[in-house]
Amino acid sequence: MLEVKDATVAIGGRTLARGLSFIARDGQFTCLTGSQGSGKTTFLRTLMGFLPVAEGFVSVDGELLTVYSAPAFRTLMVYLPQQIQMLAHQLKAPETPVSEAEEYAVWNALLPSVKPEPQPEPLSPEEICQLAERTILQADDRSIIIADEPTAHLSPELTKRMIALLQGEVRKGKTVLIASRRPEVLAQANLVINLDTLRQ
Numbered sequence: 001m002l003e004v005k006d007a008t009v010a011i012g013g014r015t016l017a018r019g020l021s022f023i024a025r026d027g028q029f030t031c032l033t034g035s036q037g038s039g040k041t042t043f044l045r046t047l048m049g050f051l052p053v054a055e056g057f058v059s060v061d062g063e064l065l066t067v068y069s070a071p072a073f074r075t076l077m078v079y080l081p082q083q084i085q086m087l088a089h090q091l092k093a094p095e096t097p098v099s100e101a102e103e104y105a106v107w108n109a110l111l112p113s114v115k116p117e118p119q120p121e122p123l124s125p126e127e128i129c130q131l132a133e134r135t136i137l138q139a140d141d142r143s144i145i146i147a148d149e150p151t152a153h154l155s156p157e158l159t160k161r162m163i164a165l166l167q168g169e170v171r172k173g174k175t176v177l178i179a180s181r182r183p184e185v186l187a188q189a190n191l192v193i194n195l196d197t198l199r200q
Contacts, residue, residue, distance in 0.1 A: 001026050001175055002047060002144065007056035009043050016042055017195050020056070024191070026143070029170050030177045031186055034195030040179035041082060043195065044148055047177070048074060060144070078139040080132055080147035082179075085123050087131055125154050129161055136169060145169050147178040151185055163188055 002024040009017045016039030024030035032040050045051050047058060049070020058065045060073045081087070123131065132150060145166065151159040163185060170176050178185070186192055 001061055002177060003059045003062075004047075004053075005056050005059075007046075007058065008054040009039060009046055009051075010054045011039075011042050011051065015054075018055075020193070022191060022193055024175050024177045026175050027170055027173045028175070028190040029166065029188055030175070030191045030193070031189035032177065032179045032193050032195065033181055033186060035181075038195040040195060041148055044146055044177075044179055047146065048077065048079065076142055077144040077146055078136055078142045080135060080145075080150050082148040082152065084128055084131055084150075085121065087135055125158050128153060129158050129165075132162060133165055136165065143174050145174055145176045145178075147176075149179055149181075151180060151182055156184075159184060 004023075005021050007017070007020040008015060009020065022030070032043060034040055042051065046053060047065075049058075049065050049067055052067055060076065063069070063073075065073055132147075136145065147166065150166070151162050154162060159182070166176050166178065167188065180186065
């Protein structure tokens with residue numbers, strides 16, 4: 001369960017949301033929506049503890065989440081980033097080791113390095129679905145699923161497949177929170193939070 005209470009989310013001096021309160025409950029599908037640039041990805045990063053709230057708080061199963069406690073809480077989470085090709089190492093052979101840099105990229109979308117890092121190859125829509133399925137399957141012991149625009153590049157049929165995948169996790173009693181603007185995704189949510197209504 002993720003709880004947000006009276007939170008103000010700001011970055012670079014710009015307030016994205018003020019007075020945000022909701023509970024993303026276990027066994028429910030929660031959807032964060034809003035226009036492009038409304039701060040959906042930034043807010044997901046706040047829920048994962050990479051950015052602090054300017055006011056209010058975020059808690060995980062009743063325990064306060066801060067940038068200091070977040071690494072422990074992230075062990076409970078599965079993250080499907082908007083640029084899901086960052087997870088493409090999971091399509092490699094099982095014996096292929098995953099570097100610490102790759103894992104850091106998945107969580108923080110930053111690769112501090114003295115040399116340029118090669119960009120992952122784009123994935124086909126089918127590969128995007130396969131990658132999401134494999135990522136969630138490999139982390140079946142984690143209780144929170146966070147996905148950023150997981151259906152953005154999918155056909156209607158593959159969108160149904162992705163929604164079914166996430167609904168399967170809801171039925172297992174997990175907390176599923178995604179960012180999306182697609183009506184067919186919003187229609188499946190138990191709770192929809194629209195960031196456009198929470199700007200200052």
